[in-house]
Amino acid sequence: MNKFPNDLLTGYSAFRNGSFAIEQQRYFDLAEHGQTPATLLIACCDSRVSPEVIFQTKPGELFVIRNVANLVPPHKPDNECHSTSAALEYAVSVLKVQNIVVMGHGGCGGIAAAIDAQLNGAIGGEFIDHWIELLKPSITGTLSHKDLAGAKLQSHAEKDSIIRSIENLRTFPIVTEAEKSGAITLHGAWFEVKSGELSILDRDSGKFIEP
Ligand SMILES: [Zn+2]
Structure with missing residues (x-):
């Protein structure tokens, strides 16, 4: 064995x-x-940002999707395998979660790779390149801010991609219907690994603020 x-x-x-x-x-x-979690949380695969640890949840309380850079792809029903969309569909249609949280984090390797790919060309790999193409609008927008560099540029892209993932959530008819009826609320959050601080996306200002 x-x-x-x-x-x-x-x-x-x-x-x-x-x-x-x-x-x-x-x-x-x-x-x-069976399970009746109130919240679907979409987080990065990164080993430092375990949602159950950060939010101190008990078994059955959090339905979690983790993927590279905590991305939500747009609604695209075809014959490909869409693991994130499948889990999202299950959480909304079957479990009827009341909240969806997209949680990004500081020092995200997926975001760094996407910035690098945009500045210096593709990074290779059979799957990563295509996956992080989802980040292109965020990276392009972030790079257009010429005053941003280093960690600030990275965190700007991390936070912008959370907002875009929330927009992508709204391309799923089941999500928009649930949101319209008041059955579901969409949230964004960003976790800074170094300080352990969490900031929350403020819907009105579009900024991430302390809870
Ligand atoms: Zn990450």
């Missing part, structure tokens, strides 16, 4: 004897009755 990563086994043991033991009834109920 292949050797399973030891750190994962150690963590699992702590979980099984610790938080699982404490919350056994919750797990039992969730298994018996």
